[in-house]
Amino acid sequence: MKITILIFFLFFTSFSYATQKEPDSINFLEMISITKILWTLLSLVLSYIFITLFAKVLVFFAEKSSKLRITIKGLIPILRIVLWSIFIVLTIKIIYNPPINMLMTALASIAIAVGFATQDLLKNMFGGIMLLFDRPFKVGDKIQIGENYGEVLAINLTTTRVVTPDDSVVVIPNMELTNTSVSNSNSGELYCQVVAKIILPIDVNTQKVRQIAIESAQVSKYIYLNKPIAVIFTNKINENKPYLEMKLKAYVMDIRYEFHFQSDMTEIVLKELLNQSILHKQSIEVATK
Amino acid sequence: MTQNEPTQSKKKTFLSYIQAKIDLLKKLIGIVDEKTPISFKLSEFMQEVNSSLENLPDEYKKNYELKPVEDKFFVNKESEINALESSFSNWMKNRFVTCAIVGQKGSGVTSTLDFFLAQHPQVETIRVELKEKVYTKSKYFSFFNKLLNTEGINTNKELIEYLNKIENEKIIVIENLQHMFLKKVGGFESMELLYELLSYTTKKVLWIGVFTPQTWNYLDKTISISNYFTSEIVMQELDSQMIKDIMLKRLENKSTEIEFIPNEETSKAKTFQNLDKEKQQLDLEENYFKILHKLSNGNISLAQLYWIRSISIKDKNILTVKEIDDFDYSFIKNLSSEVLFTLQALILHDGLTIKDFSAVMRESATESRKILMPMLERGLLIQPHEKFNINPAIYKQVFDYLSSKNFIH
Numbered sequence: 001m002k003i004t005i006l007i008f009f010l011f012f013t014s015f016s017y018a019t020q021k022e023p024d025s026i027n028f029l030e031m032i033s034i035t036k037i038l039w040t041l042l043s044l045v046l047s048y049i050f051i052t053l054f055a056k057v058l059v060f061f062a063e064k065s066s067k068l069r070i071t072i073k074g075l076i077p078i079l080r081i082v083l084w085s086i087f088i089v090l091t092i093k094i095i096y097n098p099p100i101n102m103l104m105t106a107l108a109s110i111a112i113a114v115g116f117a118t119q120d121l122l123k124n125m126f127g128g129i130m131l132l133f134d135r136p137f138k139v140g141d142k143i144q145i146g147e148n149y150g151e152v153l154a155i156n157l158t159t160t161r162v163v164t165p166d167d168s169v170v171v172i173p174n175m176e177l178t179n180t181s182v183s184n185s186n187s188g189e190l191y192c193q194v195v196a197k198i199i200l201p202i203d204v205n206t207q208k209v210r211q212i213a214i215e216s217a218q219v220s221k222y223i224y225l226n227k228p229i230a231v232i233f234t235n236k237i238n239e240n241k242p243y244l245e246m247k248l249k250a251y252v253m254d255i256r257y258e259f260h261f262q263s264d265m266t267e268i269v270l271k272e273l274l275n276q277s278i279l280h281k282q283s284i285e286v287a288t289k
Numbered sequence: 290m291t292q293n294e295p296t297q298s299k300k301k302t303f304l305s306y307i308q309a310k311i312d313l314l315k316k317l318i319g320i321v322d323e324k325t326p327i328s329f330k331l332s333e334f335m336q337e338v339n340s341s342l343e344n345l346p347d348e349y350k351k352n353y354e355l356k357p358v359e360d361k362f363f364v365n366k367e368s369e370i371n372a373l374e375s376s377f378s379n380w381m382k383n384r385f386v387t388c389a390i391v392g393q394k395g396s397g398v399t400s401t402l403d404f405f406l407a408q409h410p411q412v413e414t415i416r417v418e419l420k421e422k423v424y425t426k427s428k429y430f431s432f433f434n435k436l437l438n439t440e441g442i443n444t445n446k447e448l449i450e451y452l453n454k455i456e457n458e459k460i461i462v463i464e465n466l467q468h469m470f471l472k473k474v475g476g477f478e479s480m481e482l483l484y485e486l487l488s489y490t491t492k493k494v495l496w497i498g499v500f501t502p503q504t505w506n507y508l509d510k511t512i513s514i515s516n517y518f519t520s521e522i523v524m525q526e527l528d529s530q531m532i533k534d535i536m537l538k539r540l541e542n543k544s545t546e547i548e549f550i551p552n553e554e555t556s557k558a559k560t561f562q563n564l565d566k567e568k569q570q571l572d573l574e575e576n577y578f579k580i581l582h583k584l585s586n587g588n589i590s591l592a593q594l595y596w597i598r599s600i601s602i603k604d605k606n607i608l609t610v611k612e613i614d615d616f617d618y619s620f621i622k623n624l625s626s627e628v629l630f631t632l633q634a635l636i637l638h639d640g641l642t643i644k645d646f647s648a649v650m651r652e653s654a655t656e657s658r659k660i661l662m663p664m665l666e667r668g669l670l671i672q673p674h675e676k677f678n679i680n681p682a683i684y685k686q687v688f689d690y691l692s693s694k695n696f697i698h
Binding site for chain 2: 064065190191212215216218219221224225226253254267268272
């Protein structure tokens with residue numbers, strides 16, 4: 001659809017400008033014919049098929065390698081834009097071969113016309129381009145935008161798709177992504193930090209709990225041990241009753257196991273605290289009341 | 290009609306040849322993602338090795354049994370021996386020395402230790418190999434009571450006092466120290482007690498511990514094990530020539546002739562057919578040891594398993610060596626995450642019993658059996674005694690895959 005609009009504007013503006021300003025140059029109408037239009041359409045269909053297939057092959061190979069998964073997927077949107085640009089330029093050059101002046105005029109008019117007609121669309125497109133160059137996140141990263149948290153599925157020209165832990169796909173306009181703060185959990189790496197929060201009574205032996213928490217993270221099958229494990233206690237108050245909130249921060253070896261790891265750490269810590277009678281069922285109730 | 294038949298069959302052969310090549314190329318590039326089933330050969334690997342060994346005459350059987358090599362077969366491990374000697378001389382100078390040997394099972398650690406200890410008969414040696422998990426306090430003290438022939442030692446303090454009071458200095462070698470922990474909360478207790486013991490008794494005892502590299506890495510990242518061992522000796526991989534020497538050295542005293550047998554594919558290859566018999570043998574020999582090195586990853590025991598699987602005796606003095614048929618390992622990529630986590634646990638622990646496995650995975654014994662038994666039947670695991678271990682034929686491929694997926698890092 002976008003491409004059809006572009007072609008329409010190319011046709012319209014070139015026709016009006018080229019014929020008025022350069023009467024001696026080739027008339028735009030002379031350049032087009034039914035055959036050329038058909039060739040253009042065929043070329044665009046072929047380009048679409050090629051680019052889609054190419055992207056699918058890249059996704060296939062990305063899934064084969066854990067280390068390169070995120071890098072390859074991150075490159076796909078950039079390659080898509082580059083390939084579309086190349087194919088459009090080649091199509092115009094090979095099929096129409098317009099004089100440079102006419103091309104420049106056409107491009108200028110496209111910019112003005114499209115700018116007026118599709119302001120929001122353009123904002124999203126520029127947002128998308130900014131995202132591709134600034135790269136605050138890549139496909140495969142886990143990001144938080146407002147209330148939405150999840151893995152980036154695709155960065156398209158106007159929108160970004162994120163899949164949340166409950167398997168819903170959220171479509172976010174790129175303009176919004178450039179205007180709001182985005183928190184990235186893994187920044188292109190396979191591992192990311194996971195935080196398990198545990199509520200504890202205020203008088204708990206923090207030294208002992210810290211030791212158990214660290215060991216719990218270390219023995220989880222999802223742990224990534226090349227990064228440090230941290231335990232942070234915070235004093236909180238709920239209905240005038242103080243309690244401790246423990247944050248156990250450790251890294252998961254693959255972001256796909258993020259929630260498994262979070263649950264695993266919580267389960268191990270709580271089980272061990274109860275086993276060692278550091279925590280009692282009653283004290284949990286008191287702390288959370 | 291009869292004239293057409295050979296032409297048609299030729300065409301068919303050519304087409305099937307081209308098809309096979311295209312399939313191979315597709316597989317190499319990774320375009321096909323079909324689920325390859327696990328080969329039956331894999332589950333039969335150890336059986337084949339055992340039956341091949343059984344069929345060998347006694348004089349050969351003795352030489353190729355899986356056990357530490359005798360002195361005459363020991364192939365130089367100069368750098369490791371030198372490192373051990375240097376640790377020993379430092380310890381003799383009353384310096385704080387504890388030694389960790391880090392090597393895969395079957396990489397020649399026991400033979401290296403045999404060789405080193407034989408050079409120092411003047412120092413009393415206590416040597417033990419951990420066969421089961423010793424990860425609790427009670428198991429730790431009963432292990433040391435048995436090792437030192439003591440009774441009723443129940444604290445590390447008593448143990449330290451006992452060792453510091455002995456008259457003659459000792460070398461204590463504990464092999465398979467990877468069995469002194471279990472990946473569960475409280476599973477590092479024995480290891481921590483051992484550290485304390487090591488740090489207070491080095492004047493009287495030269496401690497030498499042997500670990501697998503995976504366990505060593507894990508323990509280093511969790512409880513900083515390298516801080517407690519002043520000298521870390523890593524067993525080097527053997528190259529293709531060394532593996533060849535080791536295999537052939539055992540035939541040196543025998544007037545045995547070796548004949549390499551090509552497989553069907555090789556014998557049909559034109560380049561092979563064009564060679565004379567002597568060159569064919571040289572070519573087969575060179576290829577055999579190249580593949581053997583690749584598959585064994587420089588591990589003597591694994592190389593020996595493949596070697597035993599391919600040899601047989603023909604006409605008393607002729608030892609035939611079949612070309613190695615490699616397995617198709619692509620099935621590893623299709624293993625479920627549950628299987629991958631199981632393999633991860635088995636690699637880190639160098640094998641687990643059902644009881645220990647259920648403690649590590651926090652599953653019931655029934656659930657653990659449900660996970661392990663199908664893997665055993667499919668040939669992914671072996672169970673020589675009580676412990677489940679990864680089939681040596683796929684160990685390296687599994688390890689590489691788990692590393693690429695960050696399961697082992």
